[in-house]
Amino acid sequence: MKEGPSIASVAALIGDPARANMLAALMSGRALTAGELAREAGIAAPTASGHLARLREAGLVLVEAQGRHRYVRLAGPEVAAVLEGLMGLSARDGRLRTRPGPRDPALRTARVCYDHLAGEWGVRLYDALLADGRLDAAGGSPVLTTRGRAFFAAEGIDLAAAASSRRPLCRACLDWSERRPHLAGALGRAILDHAIARHWLRRVPESRALAVTPPGLSAFRAWTAAADPANADTLRSEAG
Template sequence: MKDGPDIAEVAALIGDPARANMLSALMSGRALTAGELAHEAGITAQTASGHLAKLREAGLLLVAAQGRHRYFQLSGADVAQVLEGLMGIAARTGRLRTRTGPRDPGLRKARVCYDHLAGEWGVRLMEGFLAGGRLRSDERGLSLTPAGRARFIAEGIDVDKLGAGRRPLCRACLDWSERRPHLGGALGKALLDLMLAKGWLRRAAASRLIEVTPPGQRVLARWAQGDDTLRPALATTG
C-alpha cells in the first residue's frame, strides 16, 4: 500500500451524483440547510442526512446550528477549487448535463466560485488586470505587482492584511465555462466583496448567479480593457 493521502476515498465521496449536486449547490459560498440540499440533489431528507454525515466525516463540510436548523457549508476554499476543477474537466471532455436550466447562460456570464467572481466577467477582469499591470503571471505563478498593490489599496482593499493571512493572496483559478483562469485567493474574495459593497454586482437569491449592474458594467469594462484610472472606479451607484 502506497503512502500519502487517499485521493480515491475523497473522489468516491464527491463522485456520487447526489453528493456532487449538494456540493455544487454550496459553491455559492452560502450555508444551506439539509432540506435545501436535499431539494438540490432531488433526494429525500433522510437520504440527504446520510450523505451529509459522510461528507462531514471526511472533512469536506462544516455545520453550524442556529435555532432549530443546521446549516452546512464547504469546509474551505480548497474544496471549492477541486469542484471547479472537476467542472472544467467535465466540460472539456463533453460530460455535460443533458438538461440545462434557464439560468445557465447567466451563470456562464457571471457567477460566484465559492467566494470570488467567475464566468466571462471574472476571466475578463483577470486578463485586464494582467494587461493593465496590476497582476503578473510567470513561471512562479500569479503575483501582485507594486503598481497593482497601490491601486487596490486606493480602492479600499487592505492588501497588507490579506497578505498576512494564511491564504494565498492571489491565485489563478481555472474557469470551467471559459477554460481560462479567473482571479481567486484572498484578493479575489476581497475584490468580489468590494464590488458587491459598491453596488457594481448584485447576487441572486439562493443561486451562484451574479448580476452586473449598469454602473458595474462601466467600471468592469474599464478594468477588463486594462484601464486603471482610479478616480472613475471609485464612483458608487449612489
C-alpha cells in the same frame, strides 16, 4: 500497501451524484440547510442527512447548528478549488448537465466560485490585470505587483487585511465555463466583497449567478478597458 493520501476514497465521496449536487450547490459560498441541499440533490431529507454525515467525516463540509436548523458549508477554499477543477475537467470533455434554461447563460457570464468572481467577467478581469502589469504570472503563479497594489488601494480594497489571511493573496483558478483562469485567493475574495458592497454585482436568488448592475458595468469597464480598448465597446453592447 501504498503510502500517501487516499485519493480514491475522497473521489468516491464526491463522485456520488447526490453528493456532487450538494457540493455544487455549496459553491455559492453560502451556508445551506440540510433541507435545501436535499432539494438540490433531489433526494429525501433522511437520505441527505446520511450523505452529509459522510461528507462531514471526510472533512469536505462543516456543519453549524443555529436554533432548529443545521447549516452546511464547504470546509474551505481548497475544497472549492478541487470542485471547480473537476467542473473544468468535465466541461473540457463535454460532460455537461442538461442546460437548466435562462439561468445557465447568467452562470456563464458571472457567478460566484465559492468566494470569488468567476465566469466571463472573472476571466476578463484576470486577463486585464495580467495584460497591464497589475498582476505578474511570469513565475507560474500570479503575483500582485507594485502597480497592482497602488491600483487596488486607490479602489478602496484593504490589501493589508487580505494579506493577513492564511490563504495565498493571489491564485489562478481554472474557470469551468471559459476553460481559462480567473482570480482566486484572498484578493479574489476581497474584489468580490468590494463589488457586492458597492452594488456593482447582485446575487441572483437561489443561484450562483451574479447580475452586473449598470454601475458595475461602468466600474468593470474602467478596470479592464485600459488593458483591452476593444473591451469597452463589447461591454457597452452588453449593457444595451
